[in-house]
Amino acid sequence: MPELPEVETTRRRIEPLLLGQRISALRHDSAKYLATDEARGRTIGAVSRRGKYLLLRLDAPKTLPLELILHLGMTGHFRLEPTPHTRLVIELEGAPALYFHDPRRFGKVVVVRQGDYALFPTLRHMGPEPLSDDFDQSEFVWRASQAGAVKPWLLSQKPVAGLGNIYVDEALWLTRLHPQQTRLNADEARKLHGAIREVLSQAVARGGSSLGSGVGNYRQHDGTQGGYTAEHHVYGKAGQLCGRCATPIVRTVVAQRGTHLCPECQVLRVNEVQSI
């Protein structure tokens, strides 16, 4: 599932194909892809990322920039050739077209005025980028002390941007926190802050994770797969032994998501009851 490391890897790989190119057309087959006609004739001035969203700045002389917002969803990735699951074609005047392939159709593409995220509440309320200086430890510690169950809290994108099911499970294992732990103490939150940065930076360095061989398999336009899958400690490891204590890893469901944890290392701590 494309999370921050996969989206960042995609951004880096498609940037040289798109930057400075002029769009001749955005062809698509879905009513979900809004205002794409407005991109015609514009030049791609920046290829950036916010959380799990790709953002292309679309420039034109004497007008304010537009922005193409693209979310890879569950199965979206780019190809250099059309497929039966091509949902969007980015046609360029002076370069080969890029094909957005998305079998499960969870991806989204919208062209908006730059910074107008009214259609994307998750983007509008998104927390700091985890690998930037904006990810302030003391603020994270404070917010974590007030939060409900830590896994759904992290998945909301509000405390920090870009985490999904894989990297939440990995960061919680590293921190020895149970996914349903509430109201983290300062020590737990500081460790989690560090673990999030550690897991995501390592995953970016290895080009993200690629799971399975089926429809959800994530790859780059040139077929490159992520190398971080081999570094997973819990995700997809049910029944295998914990790397720290050799207890078998367990798969459960938390917040409607498959959740992987070590039942020995990650024990739910009962919060102290405030006396009246």
Added chain:
DNA sequence: AATTTCTCCTGTATGC
């Protein structure tokens, strides 16, 4: 208001 549940979508795996 915050948290939980439901929905979208389709290829693959499982079960009878």
Added chain:
DNA sequence: TGCATACAGGAGAAAT
């Protein structure tokens, strides 16, 4: 062998 069903999950809406 073949058909039916369950499953994967990010994000937004709906429900509680």
